[in-house]
Amino acid sequence: QELNPASPAFKYIAMSNTNAVQEFNDVFPVLAEELLTHLKSLNIPQNAIEWFDRSMRHNVLGGKMNRGLTVAETLRILKRGEALSQDEIFKANLLGWCIEWLQAFFLVSDDIMDDSKTRRGQPCWYRVEGVGNVAINDAFILESAIYFFLKKHFKKDAYYVELLELFHETTYQTELGQLLDLITAPEDNVDLNKFSIEKHAFIVKYKTAYYSFYLPVALAMHMAGVKDEAAFKQAEEILLPLGEYFQVQDDYLDCYGLPEVIGKIGTDIEDNKCSWLINQALAKASPEQRQVLDANYGRRNQANVVAVKEVFKQLDVEGMFKAYEEESFVRLTALISKLDHPLLSQDVFTSFMKRIYKRTK
Amino acid sequence: QELNPASPAFKYIAMSNTNAVQEFNDVFPVLAEELLTHLKSLNIPQNAIEWFDRSMRHNVLGGKMNRGLTVAETLRILKRGEALSQDEIFKANLLGWCIEWLQAFFLVSDDIMDDSKTRRGQPCWYRVEGVGNVAINDAFILESAIYFFLKKHFKKDAYYVELLELFHETTYQTELGQLLDLITAPEDNVDLNKFSIEKHAFIVKYKTAYYSFYLPVALAMHMAGVKDEAAFKQAEEILLPLGEYFQVQDDYLDCYGLPEVIGKIGTDIEDNKCSWLINQALAKASPEQRQVLDANYGRRNQANVVAVKEVFKQLDVEGMFKAYEEESFVRLTALISKLDHPLLSQDVFTSFMKRIYKRTK
Ligand SMILES: [Mg+2]
Ligand SMILES: [Mg+2]
Ligand SMILES: [Mg+2]
Ligand SMILES: [Mg+2]
Ligand SMILES: [Mg+2]
Ligand SMILES: [Mg+2]
Numbered sequence: 097q098e099l100n101p102a103s104p105a106f107k108y109i110a111m112s113n114t115n116a117v118q119e120f121n122d123v124f125p126v127l128a129e130e131l132l133t134h135l136k137s138l139n140i141p142q143n144a145i146e147w148f149d150r151s152m153r154h155n156v157l158g159g160k161m162n163r164g165l166t167v168a169e170t171l172r173i174l175k176r177g178e179a180l181s182q183d184e185i186f187k188a189n190l191l192g193w194c195i196e197w198l199q200a201f202f203l204v205s206d207d208i209m210d211d212s213k214t215r216r217g218q219p220c221w222y223r224v225e226g227v228g229n230v231a232i233n234d235a236f237i238l239e240s241a242i243y244f245f246l247k248k249h250f251k252k253d254a255y256y257v258e259l260l261e262l263f264h265e266t267t268y269q270t271e272l273g274q275l276l277d278l279i280t281a282p283e284d285n286v287d288l289n290k291f292s293i294e295k296h297a298f299i300v301k302y303k304t305a306y307y308s309f310y311l312p313v314a315l316a317m318h319m320a321g322v323k324d325e326a327a328f329k330q331a332e333e334i335l336l337p338l339g340e341y342f343q344v345q346d347d348y349l350d351c352y353g354l355p356e357v358i359g360k361i362g363t364d365i366e367d368n369k370c371s372w373l374i375n376q377a378l379a380k381a382s383p384e385q386r387q388v389l390d391a392n393y394g395r396r397n398q399a400n401v402v403a404v405k406e407v408f409k410q411l412d413v414e415g416m417f418k419a420y421e422e423e424s425f426v427r428l429t430a431l432i433s434k435l436d437h438p439l440l441s442q443d444v445f446t447s448f449m450k451r452i453y454k455r456t457k
Numbered sequence: 458q459e460l461n462p463a464s465p466a467f468k469y470i471a472m473s474n475t476n477a478v479q480e481f482n483d484v485f486p487v488l489a490e491e492l493l494t495h496l497k498s499l500n501i502p503q504n505a506i507e508w509f510d511r512s513m514r515h516n517v518l519g520g521k522m523n524r525g526l527t528v529a530e531t532l533r534i535l536k537r538g539e540a541l542s543q544d545e546i547f548k549a550n551l552l553g554w555c556i557e558w559l560q561a562f563f564l565v566s567d568d569i570m571d572d573s574k575t576r577r578g579q580p581c582w583y584r585v586e587g588v589g590n591v592a593i594n595d596a597f598i599l600e601s602a603i604y605f606f607l608k609k610h611f612k613k614d615a616y617y618v619e620l621l622e623l624f625h626e627t628t629y630q631t632e633l634g635q636l637l638d639l640i641t642a643p644e645d646n647v648d649l650n651k652f653s654i655e656k657h658a659f660i661v662k663y664k665t666a667y668y669s670f671y672l673p674v675a676l677a678m679h680m681a682g683v684k685d686e687a688a689f690k691q692a693e694e695i696l697l698p699l700g701e702y703f704q705v706q707d708d709y710l711d712c713y714g715l716p717e718v719i720g721k722i723g724t725d726i727e728d729n730k731c732s733w734l735i736n737q738a739l740a741k742a743s744p745e746q747r748q749v750l751d752a753n754y755g756r757r758n759q760a761n762v763v764a765v766k767e768v769f770k771q772l773d774v775e776g777m778f779k780a781y782e783e784e785s786f787v788r789l790t791a792l793i794s795k796l797d798h799p800l801l802s803q804d805v806f807t808s809f810m811k812r813i814y815k816r817t818k
Contacts, residue, residue: 135633140663141656144637205597209590226646229570230639232593236566236632243625260621261608268601271594272496276505278591295502302501 120165123189128152130248131241151221151234152241155200156193158216162451163199163312164192170316173443184319190249191259191315194242198263198307202270204235209278210367217359239267255318262318266311273303281370286394288378288386296375297340305339313444320439327437334431334445341424342452347371348417349457351405358457365404368394376416377408385410425453481526484550489513491609492602512582512595513602516561517554519577523812524560524673525553531677534804545680551610552620552676555603559624559668563631565596570639571728578720600628616679623679627672634664642731647755649739649747657736658701666700674805681800688798695792695806702785703813708732709778710818712766719818726765729755733781734774735765741772786814 131152135145168188172180180188206212207220208231214220222231242263250256277299280290310332317328350362351373364371374393381389385407392400408414432445492513496506529549533541541549567573568581569592575581583592603624611617638660641651671693678689711723712734725732735754742750746768753761769775793806 138633138663140633140637140659141641143640143651144633147636147640205593209593211590230636230643232566232570233632233635233639237629237636240625240629240632243622244629247622247625257618257621260618261604264601264604264608268598268605271597271601272499272501272505274594275508275591275598276502278594279504279508280502282591290504298501 116165116168117161119185120161120168120189120192123186123193124157126186127190127193127241127245131244134244147234148237151231152200152238154218154221154224155204155234155238156196158218159196159199161192161196163195163308164189166312167192167195167316167319169447170313170444171319173441173447174316174320174322174439176441187249188316188319190245191319192312194245194263195307195312195315197238197241197245198267198311201235201239202274202307204231204238206274208232209274211283255321258318259315262311262314266307269302269306270304273299273301273306277303277370281368281394283368283394286368288374288390288393291370291375291378293375293379296370296372299370300340300343300372301336304343305336309335309339309342309448317439322439324437324439327439330435330437330440331444334428334435335448337424337431338428338445338448338452341421341428344372344417344420344424345452345455347373348414349455351408352414352417353456365393365401366396372420373408373413373417374404377411377413380411381407421454425449477526477529478522480546481522481529481550481553484547484554485518487547488551488554488602488606492605495605508595509598512592513561513599515579515585516565516582516595516599517557519579520557520560522553522557524669525550525557527673528553528556528677528680530808531674531805532680534802534808535677535681535683535800537802548610549677549680551606552680553673555606555624556668556673556676558599558602558606559628559672562596562600563635563668565592565599567635569593570635572644616682619679620676623672623675627668630663630667631665634660634662634667638664638731642729642755644729644755647729649735649751649754652731652736652739654736654740657731657733660731661701661704661733662697665704666697670696670700670703670809678800683800685798685800688800691796691798691801692805695789695796696809698785698792699789699806699809699813702782702789705733705778705781705785706813706816708734709775710816712769713775713778714817726754726762727757734769734778737777738769738772738774742768746771782815786810 128149132145132149135148168180168185171184171188203215204221207215208222208229212220213223221227221234222229227234243260246256246259246263250259253259276295280295280299313331313335314328317331322328347364347369349358350364350369350371353362355361364373374389377389378386388403388407392403395401428445428449432442432449435442435445489510493506493510496509529541529546532545532549564576565582568576569583569590573581574584582588582595583590588595604621607617607620607624611620614620637656641656641660674692674696675689678692683689708725708730710719711725711730711732714723716722725734735750738750739747749764749768753764756762789806789810793803793810796803796806
């Protein structure tokens with residue numbers, strides 16, 4: 097089944113670029129104000145309010161907001177053209193912002209753990225003058241905001257507990273993915289024996305796919321009144337592989353993408369990342385090539401990076417990715433076409449597929 | 458009203474020392490096994506399971522467990538002598554362990570932010586060989602375990618949502634207290650102008666009193682079937698001042714306690730802590746004494762510490778504490794004696810008072 101530009105999925109993507117983005121962005125100031133008003137009611141000193149506000153704006157804003165936008169977009173598809181009320185639009189976007197707050201919690205701490213320097217074209221929060229390790233507690237506060245919003249806006253809804261549990265579980269899954277990532281690929285102790293295609297798959301699924309792909313759709317399903325566990329299961333069975341495909345692309349683009357297009361210079365090789373590329377290379381490398389990888393992966397010099405990329409070239413890792421990309425498209429499209437739950441729509445998933453297939457950034 | 462050794466409160470304290478402690482400790486292995494069994498079901502690689510297990514044991518165990526023990530103890534008092542079922546004992550202790558997990562989450566990260574070296578007689582987790590900043594993610598995982606346990610054991614209970622919200626709110630309160638503490642008393646930028654008695658009171662209430670005093674009692678109240686908001690309000694109105702008194706004692710003992718009794722050598726003066734003592738001294742210091750404090754507080758040399766302690770002596774800060782301790786006893790005892798909610802028992806609070814009044818460690 098080819099993606100069809102006349103399909104509903106396209107309409108919703110187009111919407112994201114205009115009205116839906118505006119509606120989404122309009123919700124942030126409301127949420128920021130709710131948090132600040134609450135803080136003022138506690139009589140917390142002004143310097144703490146200012147710090148909180150600065151942390152929130154620095155860390156929640158400035159991303160691509162794809163995950164956040166997906167909640168309302170998915171809800172529109174699930175409602176099959178029925179117009180959303182103002183209240184539904186607000187609440188769907190609020191849930192979208194909760195994902196952005198969750199991501200901010202992850203990114204602030206990930207940057208500390210990875211010793212990163214910049215994020216979204218700015219210094220990482222912990223690198224901002226005067227912040228340092230206070231950023232750890234700021235990350236916690238970003239997470240807490242989620243439950244503040246959910247209680248304030250969803251307490252009376254039948255699916256309130258489901259939202260709480262979904263955020264808890266997704267958070268835990270992401271943390272487990274981070275754990276395996278951190279201990280598999282520590283920057284200060286390169287050991288390619290720790291890598292494997294299975295570990296890569298676990299890391300990607302837990303660290304990225306659950307919160308980036310499953311979470312926004314599952315939130316929209318709750319809002320649409322879906323209760324049947326089987327529907328959530330079907331969605332998960334497509335979204336997790338989609339998320340894995342997305343992350344493999346990310347690994348590919350880090351090495352082979354155009355810096356002027358992806359907006360950064362990839363450093364996965366220098367950073368000893370357990371990426372898809374190195375795992376494919378390890379699986380195929382001759383003893384001599386393995387020695388070159390062992391001696392050069394996860395090291396800072398340009399000569400080391402060149403040596404690793406030369407082995408990638410000998411093994412045609414780029415060709416392996418192209419084959420994986422084609423295979424993924426066929427496999428995922430088939431998965432989507434088999435989806436038959438009456439409360440779901442294939443368009444939810446083709447919409448994702450359309451956005452990410454053969455992406456260059 | 459003097460504390461009477463024949464009162465029920467004493468009986469429950471005595472129990473804590475034998476059977477109740479055993480019952481509490483018996484629950485930990487059950488919970489640890491539940492987490493590990495779940496991890497295995499996810500097919501997470503073995504090295505991650507071992508890391509998780511090591512982090513959990515290092516960080517959750519080894520404390521005094523006062524907060525954890527208080528849940529079952531309070532439930533016993535609230536049930537007024539009615540025997541608890543095995544299931545109630547297990548669940549109350551499970552909630553007690555959730556507080557210990559929550560505290561582990563706070564302490565692991567607090568030690569990183571405070572650049573501490575040891576905790577409970579061991580190296581801080583982030584200082585353990587090979588751990589480092591991975592400890593940040595380990596702290597997150599400790600927090601996530603709480604919601605794993607609550608879902609597993611309380612999902613069917615009428616007060617499940619109340620438990621979730623109570624943990625969310627207490628976590629947020631503690632983080633807000635940490636925030637103010639961190640920006641008021643940064644170790645690398647001593648400025649006593651940032652301190653004030655009001656800030657000290659906010660920090661203590663938010664950083665310590667909610668999770669250490671209110672949380673265990675409120676959890677027991679939910680288990681006892683208390684629904685009336687007014688009962689929670691009355692409990693809070695006693696427990697937060699009790700917690701403040703407890704923390705002021707902690708600040709006092711850091712400076713004037715016997716190291717062989719309190720089990721550590723206090724370093725609040727060196728660490729630029731916004732403690733009760735320095736705030737009292739600042740409020741009374743002459744311009745000359747203020748200069749000595751400005752020049753010596755928050756510095757590492759023994760001579761600096763001696764100079765600060767000399768000003769404390771001139772101002773009789775120790776005497777101010779003794780007066781505060783007496784005043785607190787009278788004030789808190791009066792507060793307790795006015796407590797009249799039918800679902801509460803004064804014994805819950807006299808039990809706390811008895812344990813902490815004039816404590817030396
Ligand atoms: Mg990173
Ligand atoms: Mg990372
Ligand atoms: Mg990447
Ligand atoms: Mg500390
Ligand atoms: Mg601290
Ligand atoms: Mg202390």
